[in-house]
Amino acid sequence: MKLDAYVRKGFTPNSPSPRLMDWLETWYHERAEANLRPNSRRSYENAIVRLNKIAGARRISSLGHKDMAAIQDGLKCYSPKTATITWSVLKNALEAARDENLIRTNPAKMVRPVSGRRRPMKVLSPAQAAELIRNEPDPMWRLNWLLAFATGH
Numbered sequence: 001m002k003l004d005a006y007v008r009k010g011f012t013p014n015s016p017s018p019r020l021m022d023w024l025e026t027w028y029h030e031r032a033e034a035n036l037r038p039n040s041r042r043s044y045e046n047a048i049v050r051l052n053k054i055a056g057a058r059r060i061s062s063l064g065h066k067d068m069a070a071i072q073d074g075l076k077c078y079s080p081k082t083a084t085i086t087w088s089v090l091k092n093a094l095e096a097a098r099d100e101n102l103i104r105t106n107p108a109k110m111v112r113p114v115s116g117r118r119r120p121m122k123v124l125s126p127a128q129a130a131e132l133i134r135n136e137p138d139p140m141w142r143l144n145w146l147l148a149f150a151t152g153h
Contacts, residue, residue, distance in 0.1 A: 017102055020063070021056030024048045027093045047089040050075070050082075060097050063107045072114040087114040124149075 018026070028048060036044060054074035055067055071090065075083040091108035098106050124132065129149045136142040 017059045017061035019056065020058050020060055021052045023060050023097055023102070024051060024056070024089075024093050027096050031096055032092070043085050044089055047086040050078070050086050051090055060094065061103055063094070063103070065107065065110055068107050068111045072111065075114050083114045 025048070028044060032044060033041060051071070054071050055063070058067060072087075075086055078086070087108070091106065091113075094103065094106045094108050097103050129145075133142055133145045133149070136145055
């Protein structure tokens with residue numbers, strides 16, 4: 001059983017390199033998880049799920065520039081922060097694989113870091129702001145809204 005796990009994870013001399021999904025799981029549980037706070041753990045776990053959906057079945061030794069570009073394309077539908085966190089998890093996991101001599105170079109360092117799509121901020125028009133203030137039943141909140149719109153905060 002343990003030997004099967006080692007072969008699957010690429011830790012035996014004659015085994016193929018591990019799949020990205022296996023390496024991410026190993027790296028997370030053996031290296032990263034102990035040093036993370038609970039919210040960071042959730043972020044890492046969610047990032048690993050996203051990465052597995054995009055390229056989890058690929059062998060890490062075969063990951064190249066095209067694969068990194070495909071991963072970046074897969075992350076474009078997420079917010080910039082989510083895409084950046086996911087890319088950081090990938091880069092750190094692949095750096096650990098390089099440290100373990102599972103790969104020669106970190107392919108995530110061959111491309112520019114990913115950034116998600118930016119959404120334009122929706123701002124109320126002066127007429128919409130006036131209507132919001134006028135319809136607020138609480139006088140304190142009405143004052144808060146008035147101050148916020150008047151000062152731009």
